[in-house]
Amino acid sequence: xxxxxxxxxxxxxxxxxxxxxxxxxxxxxxxxxxxxxxxxxxxxxxxxxxxxxxxxxxxxxxxxxxxxxxxxxxxxxxxxxxxxxxxxxxxxxxxxxxxxxxxxxxxxxxxxxxxxxxxxxxxxxxxxxxxxxxxxxxxxxxxxxxxxxxxxxxxxxxxxxxxxxxxxxxxxxxxxxxxxxxxxxxxxxxxxxxxxxxxxxxxxxxxxxxxxxxxxxxxxxxxxxxxxxxxxxxxxxxxxxxxxxxxxxxxxxxxxxxxxxxxxxxxxxxxxxxxxxxxxxxxxxxxxxxxxxxxxxxxxxxxxxxxxxxxxxxxxxxxxxxxxxxxxxxxx
Amino acid sequence: xxxxxxxxxxxxxxxxxxxxxxxxxxxxxxxxxxxxxxxxxxxxxxxxxxxxxxxxxxxxxxxxxxxxxxxxxxxxxxxxxxxxxxxxxxxxxxxxxxxxxxxxxxxxxxxxxxxxxxxxxxxxxxxxxxxxxxxxxxxxxxxxxxxxxxxxxxxxxxxxxxxxxxxxxxxxxxxxxxxxxxxxxxxxxxxxxxxxxxxxxxxxxxxxxxxxxxxxxxxxxxxxxxxxxxxxxxxxxxxxxxxxxxxxxxxxxxxxxxxxxxxxxxxxxxxxxxxxxxxxxxxxxxxxxxxxxxxxxxxxxxxxxxxxxxxxxxxxxxxxxxxxxxxxxxxxxxxxxxxxxxxxxxxxxxxxxxxxxxxxxxxxxxxxxxxxxxxxxxxxxxxxxxxxxxxxxxxxxxxxxxxxxxxxxxxxxxxxxxxxxxxxxxxxxxxxxxxxxxxxxxxxxxxxxxxxxxxxxxxxxxxxxxxxxxxxxxxxxxxxxxxxxxxxxxxxxxxxxxxxxxxxxxxxxxxxxxxxxxx
Numbered sequence: 001x002x003x004x005x006x007x008x009x010x011x012x013x014x015x016x017x018x019x020x021x022x023x024x025x026x027x028x029x030x031x032x033x034x035x036x037x038x039x040x041x042x043x044x045x046x047x048x049x050x051x052x053x054x055x056x057x058x059x060x061x062x063x064x065x066x067x068x069x070x071x072x073x074x075x076x077x078x079x080x081x082x083x084x085x086x087x088x089x090x091x092x093x094x095x096x097x098x099x100x101x102x103x104x105x106x107x108x109x110x111x112x113x114x115x116x117x118x119x120x121x122x123x124x125x126x127x128x129x130x131x132x133x134x135x136x137x138x139x140x141x142x143x144x145x146x147x148x149x150x151x152x153x154x155x156x157x158x159x160x161x162x163x164x165x166x167x168x169x170x171x172x173x174x175x176x177x178x179x180x181x182x183x184x185x186x187x188x189x190x191x192x193x194x195x196x197x198x199x200x201x202x203x204x205x206x207x208x209x210x211x212x213x214x215x216x217x218x219x220x221x222x223x224x225x226x227x228x229x230x231x232x233x234x235x236x237x238x239x240x241x242x243x244x245x246x247x248x249x250x251x252x253x254x255x256x257x258x259x260x261x262x263x264x265x266x267x268x269x270x271x272x273x274x275x276x277x278x279x280x281x282x283x284x285x286x287x288x289x290x291x292x293x294x295x296x297x298x299x300x301x302x303x304x305x306x307x308x309x310x311x312x313x314x315x316x317x318x319x320x321x322x323x324x325x326x327x328x329x330x331x332x
Numbered sequence: 333x334x335x336x337x338x339x340x341x342x343x344x345x346x347x348x349x350x351x352x353x354x355x356x357x358x359x360x361x362x363x364x365x366x367x368x369x370x371x372x373x374x375x376x377x378x379x380x381x382x383x384x385x386x387x388x389x390x391x392x393x394x395x396x397x398x399x400x401x402x403x404x405x406x407x408x409x410x411x412x413x414x415x416x417x418x419x420x421x422x423x424x425x426x427x428x429x430x431x432x433x434x435x436x437x438x439x440x441x442x443x444x445x446x447x448x449x450x451x452x453x454x455x456x457x458x459x460x461x462x463x464x465x466x467x468x469x470x471x472x473x474x475x476x477x478x479x480x481x482x483x484x485x486x487x488x489x490x491x492x493x494x495x496x497x498x499x500x501x502x503x504x505x506x507x508x509x510x511x512x513x514x515x516x517x518x519x520x521x522x523x524x525x526x527x528x529x530x531x532x533x534x535x536x537x538x539x540x541x542x543x544x545x546x547x548x549x550x551x552x553x554x555x556x557x558x559x560x561x562x563x564x565x566x567x568x569x570x571x572x573x574x575x576x577x578x579x580x581x582x583x584x585x586x587x588x589x590x591x592x593x594x595x596x597x598x599x600x601x602x603x604x605x606x607x608x609x610x611x612x613x614x615x616x617x618x619x620x621x622x623x624x625x626x627x628x629x630x631x632x633x634x635x636x637x638x639x640x641x642x643x644x645x646x647x648x649x650x651x652x653x654x655x656x657x658x659x660x661x662x663x664x665x666x667x668x669x670x671x672x673x674x675x676x677x678x679x680x681x682x683x684x685x686x687x688x689x690x691x692x693x694x695x696x697x698x699x700x701x702x703x704x705x706x707x708x709x710x711x712x713x714x715x716x717x718x719x720x721x722x723x724x725x726x727x728x729x730x731x732x733x734x735x736x737x738x739x740x741x742x743x744x745x746x747x748x749x750x751x752x753x754x755x756x757x758x759x760x761x762x763x764x765x766x767x768x769x770x771x772x773x774x775x776x777x778x779x780x781x782x783x784x785x786x787x788x789x790x791x792x793x794x795x796x797x798x799x800x801x802x803x804x805x806x807x808x809x810x811x812x813x814x815x816x817x818x819x820x821x822x823x824x825x826x827x828x829x830x831x832x833x834x835x836x837x838x839x840x841x842x843x844x845x846x847x848x849x850x851x
Contacts, residue, residue: 002764051681084684129678138375138672149805156797164790198740201802201810205817208798209751212791216758219787247761254703254757255750261696262746267688269367270743277747 004245011241011289012234012297018290022179029186038189041196041272042094042132044139048109049094051083051130058082058123063091066120072112073098084268090129092268097136109133146200153204154178157211165218168299173214176292180210183283184276191275198273206280209255213248213288220244221293233300237293245289252285337841340834347826348721351728361731363484364500365738367809368686370679371500372508375672378493382667383465384458385414391436391451392417396544398431412450415458416440420448466493468666473497473512475662480511494672505676507655513669515626516659518582519575520609523620523632527551527567534568545573549622551629552647569629571622576612578664581605585660587653588644595653596646599660606641614638625656689742696746697723700753708760710850714839715756718832722752725823726816737816738809744816751795752820755828759784760851773849774840781833788829792821 042049052063060080067075073095083092098109110131117126154174162170184203193199220240228236241248259281263274355361366373388411396409406428407421417440422428432442432451440451453461470489477485477499486498502508524546528534534548542548551566581602588598601609613621613635623630623645631647648656700719704712726748730737763780771779796818803814 006768051678053678053680085688088684128676130681131674131676133671133674135670135672145805149801153798153801156801157794160794160797197806197810198743201740201806201813204798204802204805205747205813208795208817211794211798212751212754215790215794216787219790223783243765244761246764247758250707250757250761251754254700254753255747257699257703258696258746258750261699262692262743265688265692265695266743266746267685267692267739269685269739270688270692273740273743 002246003249004242007242007245008238009242009245010238012238012294015290015294015297018286018294022183022287022291025186026179026182029182029189032186032189036189036192038185039192039194040139041194041199042134043142043197044195045096046134046136046139047095047097048113048134049092049132050110050113050128052091052093052114052117052126053129054089054091054123055125057087057089058091058126060091062120062123063093063117066123067093067095067113067116070116070119071095072116073109075116097134142197142200149200149204150181150207153207157207161211161215161218165222168296168303169218169221171299172292172295173211173218175295176214176287177207177210179287179291180206180280180283183287184280187279188272188276193272193275196272198270199276202273202276202280205277206284209280210284210287213251213284214292216247217241217244217288217293221296234297237297241289241293248285248288252281256281337834337837340830341838344721344831344834348724351725351732354728355724355731358727358731362727363734363736364682364686365736365741365809365812366498366500366675367677367739368682368689368737369500370503370677370682371498372502372505373673373675373677374497374499374509374512375490375674376495376497376513376669377672378466378469378495378669379667380462380465380493381414383461384453385411387439387461388414388417388453391439395419395431395435398435399428402427402431404428404431408448416450416452418448418450420446422448462493465666466495469669470495472663472665476511476658479658479662480508495669501679503676503678505674507651509671509674511655511658513665513671514655514659515665515668516656516662517626517664518578518660519624520577521575521622521624522572522616523622523629524570524572526569526571526629526632528569529567531568534570538570542570546570547573549624549627549629552631569622569632571624571629575624576621577601577605577609580664582660583641585657587657590644590646594646595648595650596644597648597653597656597660598642598644600642601640603641610638610640685739689739693742693746693749696749700749704753704756708851711760714832714835715753715760717835718756718827719749719752721831722748722820722823722827725827726820729819729823730816735815736812738812740809741812741816744813744820748816748820748824752824752828754791755784755788755824756832758787759828759832763849764851767849767851773847776849777833777836777840781829785829788825792825795821 052058060082064075064078064080067078067080069075071078075095077096079092079094081092083090093113095109095113110128110133114126114128117123154177157177158170158174160170161173181203184206188195188199217240220243221237224236224240224243225233228239231239256278259274259277262270263278266274392409392411399406399409402424404427405421405423406419409417409419411417419428428449432449436442436451439457440453443450443452466489470487473495474487477487477497480499480502482499482502484500486496488496490496497512499508525537526534528537528548531548531550535542547570548568549571550568581604583600583602585597585599588596590596600606617635617637619635620632621635622632623643625645630645645656697719701716704715706712708715723745726745759780762784763776766776766779767773799814799817799821803811803818806814
């Protein structure tokens with residue numbers, strides 16, 4: 001079986017469309033975040049979250065009502081959603097922090113929630129099976145650490161690809177990765193997934209994955225640049241993308257399958273994580289094909305310098321004048 | 333060639349065999365994280381300012397003492413903040429310089445200004461005291477958790493003054509928290525006066541100005557007590573600031589009963605403290621002595637006789653007694669703690685997570701198997717064998733390193749399958765290309781593997797960079813994920829290049845001429 005055998009799509013011709021599409025998505029994401037906000041998980045917002053196990057199927061509305069009536073710190077800001085697999089009779093309740101929430105007071109709020117649930121006999125018996133309480137200073141620290149984790153990994157990837165390839169490639173890889181992060185954030189906002197630690201982890205994984213994809217294409221570009229010195233950079237890039245297209249799509253497909261398995265079967269805790277992975281894999285593949293290479297050509301043009309491959313020794317290049325003919329095998 | 337293949341096969345089987353040995357049986361060898369096993373996760377901050385303040389207070393008292401003894405007067409000597417203090421209106425400047433050089437200037441920088449001097453702690457010393465405080469708090473908490481009898485707890489520094497405490501299988505959060513965070517500073521001080529119904533009434537008696545060596549402390553809140561027994565302290569007391577002995581000088585603490593059969597903590601003092609205590613009690617017979625815990629007067633008893641090395645704290649409940657013994661045995665915390673984060677995972681939630689994690693893994697593996705078999709036919713079997721080896725090595729290494737499996741760790745496991753076949757896809761696609769160019773099967777396979785190797789190295793290194801920063805960023809579960817990814821990537825480099833190649837050679841090795849490859 002063979003997908004994309006000897007394809008010859010002109011990917012670079014579509015680069016402007018791709019750039020436009022990416023900007024539309026990213027800007028829509030920015031607008032969406034600016035108006036509706038990016039919901040923050042409890043790790044970032046601080047506050048108290050509990051998972052309550054009921055002995056009969058609870059209705060989210062009833063739980064909300066019980067909190068409104070009995071929760072001593074005011075239940076109108078509480079977020080109530082059903083939790084876990086259907087039929088697991090669990091509800092997740094999140095409330096904003098009350099006061100300083102430090103020291104001994106930390107558990108006060110979760111106690112108040114439990115009490116509020118117990119005061120509503122129609123709900124049946126409720127037990128708290130999990131709870132998470134996050135003080136106000138934790139979020140800031142996480143945001144700072146998360147920012148540095150992203151910034152440093154991008155810098156290191158830039159350095160590594162610049163070292164292994166050339167600067168324009170490195171810029172292409174990093175811009176593509178940045179693009180993937182922004183698009184992923186936009187989709188998280190569209191679907192209103194909570195920003196949690198797991199989601200951050202998934203975005204960082206996407207960072208690695210996306211670079212991975214880009215490097216495979218760049219690697220082929222580098223190889224082709226050596227053997228096709230007469231062809232323009234654009235032609236070589238197009239050819240390389242086409243040659244690796246089968247691999248790009250197959251790998252994305254395989255990884256996507258596992259991410260979907262996680263999304264469907266991985267349970268509530270991993271839902272946001274696997275959603276992020278799914279979006280990241282798709283945009284990572286798209287950006288490797290349409291964004292990374294395009295950036296390389298933009299960059300090279302902006303530098304007003306023809307690519308290194310074209311300028312080097314014409315004597316060697318004349319050997320492989322025939323262009324598209326199969327490359328000579330090199331002993332390995 | 334054939335001999336070479338045999339060695340490759342032996343090495344592969346050895347690595348896989350060792351890995352299986354390392355993780356079998358899985359439920360015994362692989363540690364489960366808190367999110368899968370259930371338990372309590374706490375992040376707390378050591379208030380290092382407490383320790384700095386204590387240091388500054390001690391220095392101020394020492395300086396006050398020296399100056400008074402030297403006959404130097406001053407209008408003001410007080411703390412500015414935890415790290416600095418100020419002295420004003422000094423009568424004899426050179427005497428002050430001598431005293432402060434002896435008492436303070438090894439630790440504090442002296443700056444003159446506006447009718448006095450400000451002393452500020454040297455930054456390197458402040459840092460040093462801070463670090464020592466955190467380390468001391470860490471070891472104290474460790475001892476307390478061990479006394480609590482928790483299996484496989486995690487107590488670790490988490491950047492700055494934050495500590496991470498994970499107690500698997502613990503469900504009584506409130507008790508665990510109070511045990512960990514009670515500072516347990518035990519002191520024996522003379523009681524000057526009391527009890528008073530309120531702090532104000534205590535101060536009023538002294539016209540609102542206490543002598544500098546006395547202070548007002550609250551008693552225990554609960555009332556009660558039996559006549560004749562040492563009174564469980566209620567209300568407020570005026571006590572001396574100086575402590576005869578402290579909790580650090582205890583030799584032992586044990587649960588026991590007082591003469592009225594109520595729970596009491598029996599303790600004995602270390603030798604030199606006992607001597608001091610003996611002298612002190614014999615010279616103060618008839619005066620009330622307060623046992624003070626964490627700045628609360630626990631009980632007040634009149635000194636009847638010379639007490640040498642033992643005593644008891646009574647008027648407490650049984651649970652308080654049990655907790656007090658644990659905290660006294662483990663020693664005092666050098667600074668108070670505040671909780672930043674608390675998470676409790678019930679065992680049932682953990683079980684749910686394990687179930688869904690295992691289901692997702694199996695479904696993911698199944699999908700990959702079907703996908704590879706359809707697309708690569710028999711060569712797909714090769715990729716699947718390599719993938720299974722990858723997963724086995726991953727589990728083996730994780731068990732061997734003694735590393736904890738978390739729910740995001742399972743996600744990393746599942747993703748490793750997807751990312752893992754990537755290497756095989758890359759190699760197989762290259763082999764197909766080489767075949768298309770009309771090369772012989774064996775040459776195509778060799779070319780496929782060798783040409784792709786550098787690409788694989790590049791992709792793996794870039795993924796490892798991201799994983800490394802992920803590890804740096806995260807705690808607990810996220811670290812589990814980052815570690816699984818990292819080990820999976822390394823194992824994958826081995827299986828996709830070495831194992832997969834060996835399998836090809838094994839299948840094709842015997843045949844002289846290979847006409848076609850099922851790929």
